[in-house]
Structures are given as structure tokens and as C-alpha cells.
Amino acid sequence: MGESELLGSLPARLYALCSLILVLKMMALGTYTGTLRMRRNVYTSPEDYRFQGQTPSGRGDPDIERARRAHRNDLENILPFLAVGPLYVLSGPTEAGAWICFVGFTTARILHTLFYLREAMPHRTLAYAGGFAILLWMVVSTGWALLR
Amino acid sequence: MGESELLGSLPARLYALCSLILVLKMMALGTYTGTLRMRRNVYTSPEDYRFQGQTPSGRGDPDIERARRAHRNDLENILPFLAVGPLYVLSGPTEAGAWICFVGFTTARILHTLFYLREAMPHRTLAYAGGFAILLWMVVSTGWALLR
Amino acid sequence: MGESELLGSLPARLYALCSLILVLKMMALGTYTGTLRMRRNVYTSPEDYRFQGQTPSGRGDPDIERARRAHRNDLENILPFLAVGPLYVLSGPTEAGAWICFVGFTTARILHTLFYLREAMPHRTLAYAGGFAILLWMVVSTGWALLR
Numbered sequence: 197m198g199e200s201e202l203l204g205s206l207p208a209r210l211y212a213l214c215s216l217i218l219v220l221k222m223m224a225l226g227t228y229t230g231t232l233r234m235r236r237n238v239y240t241s242p243e244d245y246r247f248q249g250q251t252p253s254g255r256g257d258p259d260i261e262r263a264r265r266a267h268r269n270d271l272e273n274i275l276p277f278l279a280v281g282p283l284y285v286l287s288g289p290t291e292a293g294a295w296i297c298f299v300g301f302t303t304a305r306i307l308h309t310l311f312y313l314r315e316a317m318p319h320r321t322l323a324y325a326g327g328f329a330i331l332l333w334m335v336v337s338t339g340w341a342l343l344r
Numbered sequence: 345m346g347e348s349e350l351l352g353s354l355p356a357r358l359y360a361l362c363s364l365i366l367v368l369k370m371m372a373l374g375t376y377t378g379t380l381r382m383r384r385n386v387y388t389s390p391e392d393y394r395f396q397g398q399t400p401s402g403r404g405d406p407d408i409e410r411a412r413r414a415h416r417n418d419l420e421n422i423l424p425f426l427a428v429g430p431l432y433v434l435s436g437p438t439e440a441g442a443w444i445c446f447v448g449f450t451t452a453r454i455l456h457t458l459f460y461l462r463e464a465m466p467h468r469t470l471a472y473a474g475g476f477a478i479l480l481w482m483v484v485s486t487g488w489a490l491l492r
Numbered sequence: 493m494g495e496s497e498l499l500g501s502l503p504a505r506l507y508a509l510c511s512l513i514l515v516l517k518m519m520a521l522g523t524y525t526g527t528l529r530m531r532r533n534v535y536t537s538p539e540d541y542r543f544q545g546q547t548p549s550g551r552g553d554p555d556i557e558r559a560r561r562a563h564r565n566d567l568e569n570i571l572p573f574l575a576v577g578p579l580y581v582l583s584g585p586t587e588a589g590a591w592i593c594f595v596g597f598t599t600a601r602i603l604h605t606l607f608y609l610r611e612a613m614p615h616r617t618l619a620y621a622g623g624f625a626i627l628l629w630m631v632v633s634t635g636w637a638l639l640r
Contacts, residue, residue, distance in 0.1 A: 203582055209638060212579045216635045219572045223628065226568055240561055242554070247613035258390070265388055271419050271567050272374055276367045278575035279426035283360045286351055317395035332371065339364045342357060406538070413536055419567050420522055424515045427574035431508045434499055465543035480519065487512045490505060 207294035211281045214298040218274050221306055225270065228313075229263040236260070266312035269324070274305055277331055284334045287341035301330045355442035359429045362446040366422050369454055373418065376461075377411040384408070414460035417472070422453055425479055432482045435489035449478045503590035507577040510594040514570050517602055521566065524609075525559040532556070562608035565620070570601055573627055580630045583637035597626045 203209050233239055237250060238257040245252045284297065304327035311320035351357050381387055385398060386405040393400045432445065452475035459468035499505050529535055533546060534553040541548045580593065600623035607616035 203638070212582075212638055213635070215575060215579060216631050216638075219576055219627075219631055222568070222572060223624065223631075226624075241558060241611070243611040243613045262389060267568060271423075271571070272370070272415060275419070275423050275567075275571050275575070276370060276426075278572075279363060279423070280367055283363060286360075315389070315391040317391045328371065328374075331367075335364050335367055335371075339361070342351070342360055342364075410537060419571075420518070420563060423567070423571050424518060424574075427511060427571070428515055431511060434508075463537070463539040465539045476519065476522075479515075483512050483515055483519075487509070490499070490508055490512075 205285070206291045207285045207289055207298075210294055210298040211285050214302040215278055215281060217302055218278070218305060221309060222267070222270050222274060225263060225267050225309055229260060229267065232257070232260050232263060262315070263313065266309050269308070269312070270305070273324075273327055273331065277301055277305075277327075277334075280331065280334050280338065284338045287338040289337070293337075297330050297334050301327050301334075304330065353433070354439045355433045355437055355446075358442055358446040359433050362450040363426055363429065365450055366426070366453060369457060370415070370418050370422060373411060373415050373457055377408060377415065380405070380408050380411060410463070411461065414457050417456070417460070418453070421472075421475055421479065425449055425453075425475075425482075428479065428482050428486065432486045435486040437485070441485075445478050445482050449475050449482075452478065501581070502587045503581045503585055503594075506590050506594040507581050510598040511574055511577060513598055514574070514601060517605060518563070518566050518570060521559060521563050521605055525556060525563065528553070528556050528559060558611070559609065562605050565604070565608070566601070569620075569623055569627065573597055573601075573623075573630075576627065576630050576634065580634045583634040585633070589633075593626050593630050597623050597630075600626065 203212055236257050236259075237248070238253065238255065238260055239245055239248075242252050281298070285294070289297070304323050308320060308323035308327060311317075311323055351360055384405050384407075385396070386401065386403065386408055387393055387396075390400050429446070433442070437445070452471050456468060456471040456475060459465075459471055499508055532553050532555075533544070534549065534551065534556055535541055535544075538548050577594070581590070585593070600619050604616060604619035604623060607613075607619055
């Protein structure tokens with residue numbers, strides 16, 4: 197199957213592009229957490245302290261825990277989106293619908309991470325709700341197209 | 345690629361439908377957790393308390409933690425299923441096989457969540473084992489079809 | 493869509509095979525955690541202790557926590573790989589490129605788990621970095637193919 201076939205439609209190309217951006221965003225968040233750990237010398241495994249020639253401090257770090265919560269929220273929301281996206285594309289959405297869903301969800305999730313790390317409330321909750329509503333719409337409209 | 349092509353077969357349509365149901369189930373669980381947090385005033389981030397004009401209580405809530413464990417178990421089991429499903433469909437299963445796998449896994453995972461939240465043991469473990477066995481079968485039979 | 497069509501190319505078959513191996517690896521890790529829990533009588537839910545006729549010990553177990561951290565790292569890295577893989581295949585990689593990416597990532601993540609459980613540092617970090625670099629390359633080269 198050539199690229200021309202599956203990625204030929206606008207919705208399919210938008211899905212592919214937004215998926216790549218969202219995965220990059222998650223990788224950036226993981227790297228941010230790792231960088232914080234090294235800078236603040238706060239690890240989770242005793243062997244990490246041993247390797248650094250340090251004794252485990254036993255303390256946590258609120259910023260590292262916050263980044264981890266943002267990352268877990270990504271797992272709960274972005275990963276289902278990555279699975280629903282291709283089904284939504286195959287359900288034959290309009291170009292405008294695909295644009296709103298894919299670009300809207302991606303924007304909402306990037307904002308969610310930024311707001312989470314900056315402790316911006318209620319902005320974080322609003323970004324979460326936006327992504328949630330779009331994903332819900334994608335699920336419902338794909339189900340409708342499947343069952344009609 | 346039209347809907348008629350990829351979602352034309354029964355296994356493909358079943359996969360799509362079960363995926364949507366499972367994603368809805370995960371979204372419902374996330375919403376349940378959020379609702380519990382608001383009702384019981386138990387949050388994870390200091391900024392959430394600040395936004396509500398409250399001081400962080402520092403205490404957890406056993407029901408919220410239980411819902412979060414159920415959700416994490418979903419991440420560990422449903423998300424791999426969503427990735428294996430299309431490969432299983434492409435491996436050319438019988439209609440009966442696809443029906444058992446997709447409907448069986450979906451039922452097992454819905455029951456798993458319900459049993460988890462109701463603290464029903466050993467029912468929860470049985471539902472987990474059922475979903476696990478079906479996913480294992482899907483992986484093995486797809487691998488067999490790939491390599492034969 | 494027949495198997496011959498979508499899984500006909502070498503990159504597609506390699507992706508399918510590596511995905512199945514990685515999902516099996518994650519399932520093995522989950523089973524390992526469950527086995528440790530039973531052997532050491534350390535559970536997370538009060539109802540699990542009740543079912544076993546025991547009183548909750550309240551203590552954790554460092555090896556169980558380590559296995560859970562390895563599993564969470566899988567969720568953060570393997571699951572995005574499973575979503576990016578098909579897009580990478582559709583971007584039309586060379587056979588050599590697909591071989592290096594798919595087999596390399598799979599090897600890196602199997603080693604990551606083994607090193608994590610054996611507390612092998614810095615081996616674990618190197619395996620993580622290898623998988624991360626390959627996934628980053630897949631995202632960038634797929635994006636390049638999409639936008640060129």
C-alpha cells in the first residue's frame with residue numbers, strides 16, 4: 197500500500213501530522229522530567245543514587261511529581277486519541293470536521309501540558325475539557341458512521 | 345481509502361466498535377475519578393486547592409486511589425489491545441474467532457472496572473485473567489499467521 | 493483488505509512482528525509484578541488482603557515498585573511507538589531503515605526492562621536512550637516524508 201493511498205486524503209494527513217506532534221510533545225515532557233531529576237538530584241530508584249555516588253534522599257520534588265502527573269494525564273488521553281484517530285478518518289469526516297478535531301485536540305493537549313507545568317488553574321482544566329470534548333465527539337461520530 | 349474497503353469485513357467493524365466502547369469506558373472512568381475528587385475535595389496538586397480557596401489536606405482518599413489503579417490497569421491492558429487489534433484483523437481470523445476475541449475482551453474489561461470499583465474479589469481477578477488470556481491468544485495467533 | 497496487501501511489504505511485516513513481541517514483553521512484565529505480589533503478600537487494595545484472609549501490611553516492596561516503574565516507562569515509550577510505527581511504514585522507508593528502527597527499538601526496550609529489573613545502571617539509561625533516539629528518528633523522518 198503506497199503512501200498515496202492511505203495518506204492521500206486531508207483527514208489522514210492531518211491525523212498523521214497531529215499524531216507525530218503529540219508524540220513529540222510527550223517525548224519532550226519525559227525529557228523535561230529526566231532533566232529536572234538530574235538537576236535536583238531526585239530519583240526514584242536506589243540504584244540511580246548509587247550510580248551517582250549519592251545516598252537516597254527519600255524526599256520527593258513537587259515539580260517532578262507535577263510533570264509526572266501531566267505525563268500520566270497524557271497517557272490517559274493522548275494514547276486513546278491515537279487509536280481512535282484512524283477509525284475517525286475511515287468514518288469519512290468532512291475536511292472541516294477533521295481539521296477542527298485533529299488541530300483542536302492537538303492544541304488543547306499542548307496547552308494542557310504548558311498550563312499544568314505553570315500551575316495555571318483553571319486554564320489547565322479548560323484545556324483538559326476541550327481535548328476531552330473533542331475526543332468524545334470523535335468517538336460518537338465514528339460510532340454513528342459505523343452503525344448507521 | 346473508503347470506509348467500504350477497510351471497515352468492510354466483520355472483524356474490522358467489530359474491532360472499530362469495541363475500540364470505541366473501550367475508549368468511552370476509559371473516559372467514563374476518568375470522569376468518575378474527577379467527580380470523586382470534586383465531591384470529596386481531594387486533589388493532587390497544590391494549585392487545585394488554591395484555585396478552590398482551600399488548604400491542601402495532605403490526605404488521600406481510598407476510593408480515588410482505587411479508581412486510579414483501575415485506570416492504570418486499563419492503560420496497561422486496553423491500550424496494547426487497541427494496537428494489536430488491527431494486526432489481528434489483518435491476519436485473517438474467522439468471523440467467530442473475531443467475535444469471541446473482540447466482544448470477549450471488551451466484556452472482560454468492562455467487568456474488570458465494575459468489579460474493581462465495587463471491591464469485588466476474586467471477580468476482578470477473573471475478569472482481568474479473561475481479558476489477559478484473550479489478548480494473549482490474539483498476539484499468538486497473529487504471530488502465527490505472520491510467520492507461517 | 494487482504495493480508496497480502498497491507499502486510500505485504502517488509503517494513504509492514506517487521507512492524508507487526510515487533511509490535512507483537514513488545515506487547516508480549518509488557519504482558520510478561522505485568523505477570524511478573526503479579527507473581528511478586530502473591531509471593532511476597534504485598535497488594536495495593538485492602539480488598540485483596542481481605543480476599544487472602546490477611547490484614548493489610550501497609551508496607552510496600554522495593555522490587556514490586558521497581559517493576560511498576562519499568563512498566564510505566566513502557567507505557568510512556570512503547571505505546572507511542574505502536575502508534576507511530578504504521579505511519580512510519582506508510583512514509584515509505586527503505587528496508588534497511590525499517591529493519592534498524594523496528595528491530596533496534598524492540599531490542600532496546602527488552603534490554604531496558606531487563607536492566608531495570610536487575611538494577612543495572614547506567615545500562616538501563618543507555619537502553620532507554622537508544623529506544624528514545626530511534627523513536628525520535630521515526631517521528632522526524634515520517635514528518636519529513638509527510639511535509640515534503
